[in-house]
Amino acid sequence: MEDQTLEDVEKEDTIPPKHVETHNRDGVQSYEQDGTDDVDVPNSSELLVPCMSSFIPLWRCMRDHHPSTRYSTDEYVVITDAGDPECYVEGMEDEHKKEWVEAMQDEMTSLHENNTFELVKLPKGKTTLKNKWVYKHTSRPRYNARLVVKGFIQRKGIDLEEIFSLVVKMGSIRVILGLVASLDLEVEQIDVETAFLHGDLDREIYMEQPEGFQVKGKEDYVYRVQKILYASRQWYKKFESVMCKQGYKKTSSDHYVFFQRFGDDDFIILLLYVDDMLIIGKNSTRITQLKLELSKSFAMKDLGPAKQIISIWITRDRASKKLHMSQEQYIEKVLRRFNMDIAKAWEAVKCILIYLRSTSKLRITFGNGEPMVVGYTDSDMVGNNDNMKSTSGYFITFAKGAVSWKLRLQKCVALSTTEAECMAATEVCKELLWLKQFMQELGFTQQRYVVLCDNQSAIHLAKNSMFHKRTKHVDVRYHWIRDALENKMFELDKVTDDNGSDMPTKALASEKLKICCSIAGMANSSS
Numbered sequence: 001m002e003d004q005t006l007e008d009v010e011k012e013d014t015i016p017p018k019h020v021e022t023h024n025r026d027g028v029q030s031y032e033q034d035g036t037d038d039v040d041v042p043n044s045s046e047l048l049v050p051c052m053s054s055f056i057p058l059w060r061c062m063r064d065h066h067p068s069t070r071y072s073t074d075e076y077v078v079i080t081d082a083g084d085p086e087c088y089v090e091g092m093e094d095e096h097k098k099e100w101v102e103a104m105q106d107e108m109t110s111l112h113e114n115n116t117f118e119l120v121k122l123p124k125g126k127t128t129l130k131n132k133w134v135y136k137h138t139s140r141p142r143y144n145a146r147l148v149v150k151g152f153i154q155r156k157g158i159d160l161e162e163i164f165s166l167v168v169k170m171g172s173i174r175v176i177l178g179l180v181a182s183l184d185l186e187v188e189q190i191d192v193e194t195a196f197l198h199g200d201l202d203r204e205i206y207m208e209q210p211e212g213f214q215v216k217g218k219e220d221y222v223y224r225v226q227k228i229l230y231a232s233r234q235w236y237k238k239f240e241s242v243m244c245k246q247g248y249k250k251t252s253s254d255h256y257v258f259f260q261r262f263g264d265d266d267f268i269i270l271l272l273y274v275d276d277m278l279i280i281g282k283n284s285t286r287i288t289q290l291k292l293e294l295s296k297s298f299a300m301k302d303l304g305p306a307k308q309i310i311s312i313w314i315t316r317d318r319a320s321k322k323l324h325m326s327q328e329q330y331i332e333k334v335l336r337r338f339n340m341d342i343a344k345a346w347e348a349v350k351c352i353l354i355y356l357r358s359t360s361k362l363r364i365t366f367g368n369g370e371p372m373v374v375g376y377t378d379s380d381m382v383g384n385n386d387n388m389k390s391t392s393g394y395f396i397t398f399a400k401g402a403v404s405w406k407l408r409l410q411k412c413v414a415l416s417t418t419e420a421e422c423m424a425a426t427e428v429c430k431e432l433l434w435l436k437q438f439m440q441e442l443g444f445t446q447q448r449y450v451v452l453c454d455n456q457s458a459i460h461l462a463k464n465s466m467f468h469k470r471t472k473h474v475d476v477r478y479h480w481i482r483d484a485l486e487n488k489m490f491e492l493d494k495v496t497d498d499n500g501s502d503m504p505t506k507a508l509a510s511e512k513l514k515i516c517c518s519i520a521g522m523a524n525s526s527s
Contacts, residue, residue, distance in 0.1 A: 084135045084136055084137050085100065085135045086135075087132065087133070088132070088133045088211040088212060091104075091133065091135055091145075092212075096137075096143065099143040100135060100143060100145060101212075102143070103135070103143045103144055103145035104133060104145040104147075104212060104213070106145070107145050107146060107147055108147070108210075108213055111147065114227060115226055115227065116225070116226060116227045117207070117223035117224060117225050117226055117227075118223065118224045118226060119209075119215060119218060119221050119222075119223055119224075120206075120221065120222065120223075120224045121220075121221060121222075122206060122221075122222045123206075126204065126206055127206070128206045128207055128208050128222050129149050129150055129205065129206065129207045129208070130149075130150045130207070130208055131147055131148060131149050131150060131207050131208060131210055132147075132148060132150065132211075133145055133146070133147060133148075133210065133211065133212075134146045134147075134148055147210050149205075149207055149225070167256060167272075167273050167274060168254060168256035168257060168271045168272060168273050169254050169256075170404075171403050171404040171431075171434075171435065172253075172254045172256075172257050172271065172438065173271060173273075173278075173309070173312075174325070174364070174366075174398070174401065174402070174403035174404070175398050175403050175435065175438065175439070176257075176269055176271060176278070176280055177314070177323055177325065177366055178323075178366040178367070178371060178398045178399035178401055178403060179269075179280070179371060179399070179442075179444070180280055180316075180323055180366075181316070181321055181322055181323035181366040181367030181368075181399055181401075182321065182366070182367055182369075182370070182371040182399045183282070183371070184318060184321055185280050185281060185282055186280065186281055186282065186283075186284050186287060186305075187278055187279070187280050187305065187306045187314075188278070188279045188280075188287050188291070188302075188303075188304065188305060188306060189276070189277065189278055189279075189303040189304065189305070189306040189307070189308075189309065190277045190279065190291060190294070190300050190301065190302055190303060191275060191276055191277070191300070191301040191303055192275040192277070192298050192299065192300060192301075193298075193299040193300070193301055204224065205224075205225040206222045206223065206224055206225065207222065207223050207225055208222060208223075209221065209222065209223060239272065239298075242294065242297045242298075243258045243270070246260075246290070246293055247260050248260045248268075248270065251438060251441045251442070252437075252441065253434055253437050253438035253441055254438060256271065256272045256273070257269065257270070257271055257272075257438075258270040258272070259441065259442055261443060262283075262286065265282060266281075266282060266283055266286070267281060267282070267442075267443065268280070268281040268283075268286055268287065268290060269281065269442065270290070273309060273310055276309055276310070278306055278309060279291070311327060311329075311330040312325050312326070312327055312330075313325070313326045313327070313328065313329055320367070320368060321367040321368060322365055322366065322367040322368055323365070323366045323367055324363045324364070324365050324366075324525070325363055325364045325365075325366075325401075326361075326362075326363035326364075326525060327360075327363075328360045328361055328363070328525065331356050331357075331360040332360060334353075334356065335353060335356060335357060335360075361524050361525045362517070362522050362523070362524055362525075363522070363523065363524075363525050364401045364402055364520070364521050364522055365400070365401055365521045365522075365523055366398070366399040366400065366401035366521065367399055367400070367401075368400060369399065369400045370399075371398060371399040371444070372398070372399075372446055373396060373397070373398050373432070373435060373436070373439070373446060373449055374396065374397050374398075374450055374451075374452065375394060375395075375396045375428045375429070375431075375432050375449075375450065375451040375452065375490075376394060376395055376396070376397070376428070376451075376452050376495070376499060376500045376501040376519070377392075377393070377394040377421070377424045377425045377427070377428040377451060377452070377453050377501050378392075378393050378394070378421070378424060378453075378454060378499055378501035378502055378504075378505045378506075379391065379392050379393065379410075379414075379417070379420040379421050379423065379424035379505060380420070380505045380506065381414070381416075381417045381420055382414075383409075383505070384409060387413075388413050389409050389410050389411075389412070389413055389414075390409075390410050390413075390414045390420040390423075391407065391408070391409055391410065391505055392406075392407070392408055392409075392410055392420075392423060392424035392427050392505075393405075393406070393407045393424065393501050393503075393504035393505040394406060394424060394427060394428035394431070394501050395500065395501055395503075395504070395520060396428065396431060396432060396435060397500075397519070397520065397521060398435075400521050401520070401521030402520040402521055402522070403435070404431055404435065405504070405520075406427065406431070407504040407505070408427075410423050410424075417455060417457075417458075418455060418457040418458050418461055419458075419461075421453060421454075421455035421457075421458035422458040422461050422462055422481070424453075425451060425453050425458060425462060425481055425492060426462075426480060426481045428451055429451060429480075429481050429484055429489075429490055430480075432449060432451065432490060433484070433489065433490075436449055436489075448491055449489070449490045449491065450490070450491045450492075450493055451490055451491070451492050451493070452493055452494075452495035452499060453492055453493070453494065453495065453499075454494070454495050454496065454499045454502075456494055459492050459493075459494060462481045462482060462485060462492055463482070463485055463492065497515075498515065498519065499516075500515075500516045500519030500520055501516075502516055503516035503517070503520070
């Protein structure tokens, strides 16, 4: 083909316009209805002819179009607010950088004054642990910065012997508070200031220099930790040794419950949750004495009568021997965080937060009766349609208040309601066994430990081994309950309409739900 000049191109005949056919998934669009007479509309005969190559088919998108979401100012702030910085880099990019720097300087000054670490060369064969800054902005307002060691990097047998840390079980807290209400005991609270700086190290630990505070000219140096830092696990050993010297023993059922009995009705119980402690006893003089002994080893802060522990508020009515546990303040804090304090929120979290709004005043009440342990168990049948498994639910009450509960999917498929109920009864008996041992270690026993079940066939299956041929496919672990019942460890009784464990396994009418809440000791604080 010969080269063309610009003049040759201009002499070329212009390409005549061609009709462009428009296609739609619903067929050919009709223009006659729109009254557009100047548009070429193909007739039916033309539609049967395949499209020529000169026609370009156009497809219209049939997707539904929705308007853009418009957030209010408050909602936009909640979505975009990053909260407290997650690391040093974010802290230095935060608008409150100056306040965070001052908080970090205060932390480093405190650590140096306590001779927490020493700058040294890393010895051969030793490894270093990493650390990080943890930031927290409180409502006072106050900016806090803490330097923590990443203790999870420590290796068993090299950096430490135990690879876990213990905190008191929530069930233990509820049981002890139930005793406080029933026996009208004293309950005091103390807090350990900078708890993790009181522990002694039994081996050498080295950590990197913290970000933002590297010593010039000694960037390759490391800190040899001389006292325990936050997130290191040796603090627990230190506290345990101090308590043992005072004659206290930790219970085998819960290692963070320390107990000492001085007489039949004279005893002291101490619950430890990280650095928060509850001291329970009948003799206030002994409680004061224990506080003084602990203050000799640790910097203690006496908070007086217990009012709050791990976001749970404690209120007492000693005249009627009742104690209430409530999380209303914590729920209100969560609602305010998401601008839900007046129950107006976006659709994504509306259901959960509105539920919290309507139930924030519910609290568990202990007392006003004998301190007896009772278990309730129930199960649905094929509650999960995806894997055809049933759901077990139970709760255990003590002093007429719920102290332990669980709702979980069963590990194998039950072929009948009898099997499902028997599996659920096994789970509550396992938890009841721990609770029974815990109470016995504290010196409290009862004649009968009863589990209430609403399925008569499940009760027969658990009690009678003659059902073996019809239930031999049931997992062996679920037949453990037979031995427990034969050994008189528990009793399995029938309950009809007043089965409180219907609450976690079934959708209930309002009146039935109120009955279940009453059995669990749940009541509205405003009522």
